[in-house]
Amino acid sequence: MTRTDSSPDDRSGDRTGAAARLEVDSLTKRYGEVTAVDGLSLRVEAGEVFGFLGPNGAGKSTTIDVLLDFVRPTSGSVRVCGHDPQTAPRAVRRRVGVLPEATGYYERASAREHLRFAADMKGADHTPEQTLERVGLTDAADRPVGGFSKGMRQRIGLAMALVGQPDLLVLDEPLAGLDPAGARRVRTLVREERDRGAAVLLSSHITEQVETLCDRVGILSGGDLAVVDTVVGLRERLDADRSVVLTLAERPASLAIESLDGVSGVSEREAGVRVTCRDPTAAGPVVAQLDAAGATLLDMNSRGGSLEHLFLTLTDDEREATGRPATAREAGR
Ligand SMILES: Nc1ncnc2c1ncn2[C@@H]1O[C@H](COP(=O)(O)OP(=O)(O)OP(=O)(O)O)[C@@H](O)[C@H]1O
Numbered sequence: 001m002t003r004t005d006s007s008p009d010d011r012s013g014d015r016t017g018a019a020a021r022l023e024v025d026s027l028t029k030r031y032g033e034v035t036a037v038d039g040l041s042l043r044v045e046a047g048e049v050f051g052f053l054g055p056n057g058a059g060k061s062t063t064i065d066v067l068l069d070f071v072r073p074t075s076g077s078v079r080v081c082g083h084d085p086q087t088a089p090r091a092v093r094r095r096v097g098v099l100p101e102a103t104g105y106y107e108r109a110s111a112r113e114h115l116r117f118a119a120d121m122k123g124a125d126h127t128p129e130q131t132l133e134r135v136g137l138t139d140a141a142d143r144p145v146g147g148f149s150k151g152m153r154q155r156i157g158l159a160m161a162l163v164g165q166p167d168l169l170v171l172d173e174p175l176a177g178l179d180p181a182g183a184r185r186v187r188t189l190v191r192e193e194r195d196r197g198a199a200v201l202l203s204s205h206i207t208e209q210v211e212t213l214c215d216r217v218g219i220l221s222g223g224d225l226a227v228v229d230t231v232v233g234l235r236e237r238l239d240a241d242r243s244v245v246l247t248l249a250e251r252p253a254s255l256a257i258e259s260l261d262g263v264s265g266v267s268e269r270e271a272g273v274r275v276t277c278r279d280p281t282a283a284g285p286v287v288a289q290l291d292a293a294g295a296t297l298l299d300m301n302s303r304g305g306s307l308e309h310l311f312l313t314l315t316d317d318e319r320e321a322t323g324r325p326a327t328a329r330e331a332g333r
Helices: 060-067 089-095 111-122 128-135 150-162 181-197 207-213 231-239 279-294 309-320
Strands: 022-031 034-044 049-053 075-080 096-099 168-172 201-204 216-221 224-230 244-248 263-269 274-275 297-303
Touching: 022 128, 022 201, 034 060, 034 075, 034 201, 034 224, 049 181, 049 207, 049 279, 060 075, 060 168, 075 168, 075 231, 089 096, 089 111, 089 207, 111 128, 111 150, 111 181, 128 150, 150 168, 150 181, 168 181, 168 216, 181 201, 201 207, 216 309, 224 309, 231 274, 231 309, 274 279, 279 297
Parallel strands: 049 201, 049 216, 096 168, 168 201
Antiparallel strands: 022 034, 022 075, 216 224, 244 274, 244 297, 263 274
């Protein structure tokens, strides 16, 4: 499988793989009154899977549309493998493999024919068999895509993205509609592509998938990154943020709960008294002392510690609380 490099607009930019595969610098995109992307900056390097997380309407698709030159920015810039999509769109499209959120297919054409179309579009020499095998569509290679299930459509979309060994893979919800075996196959495939040296921008709402697949994660909220970190770094932050919350029916008369070792907060609530232990290992001894003092424990659960919790805190919860999304500055990026 080789890429044909004859495009006149393909002469500039990085061909060594050493520079960032994707550079977004202070990107803003407004649609009239709506600011879809608001001063976004990010880099994705070769051999890296970057999880682009964000709730509905955060600006993920708009960012992707700008880097493919489907949409022009209001201000700021984007470079893909060193190329500006506005001045070198063909070079960008040759080097990028895209699995869009919704893909249109030629319903009467087969999976194999779709891969030929993709190869023609990219100017790549491509043998469909290996790619069909990688996505698990060998047996359906010659069936019209019109008869494909949702998961099979997702697989052919992914196969088309892989044609031509792209330097940057842009995958929008790559596991959507896949059964567990299909999802595992795609996870393997994403890792193989990364190990080959491709950069992967993986856009998703599903925190669990992002956590297991990505090297770095950015959480987009209101058009800008509220947080960006390695998965390892995020895990450390999340562990530091973990706490155990106990709910008591009422305060025990004989015990000053605030003075117990490990208790970091006590507050009166409608549903009872909430006792927070910042250090989860302190929760056991605290419960024992509350029990000895005759307190009735109504509930006990752990808070924080998950990427999902962080995602909700930085996006939905923040918006509910303030009427606007969290910004990078507030989140201490
Ligand atoms: N063509 C357009 N015209 C007007 N507003 C738009 C247009 N495209 C996007 N928007 C608005 O820009 C904001 C960001 O939308 P975008 O589709 O980029 O979000 P997203 O993160 O991809 O969301 P989702 O997860 O739902 O796909 C939204 O408020 C959306 O309504």
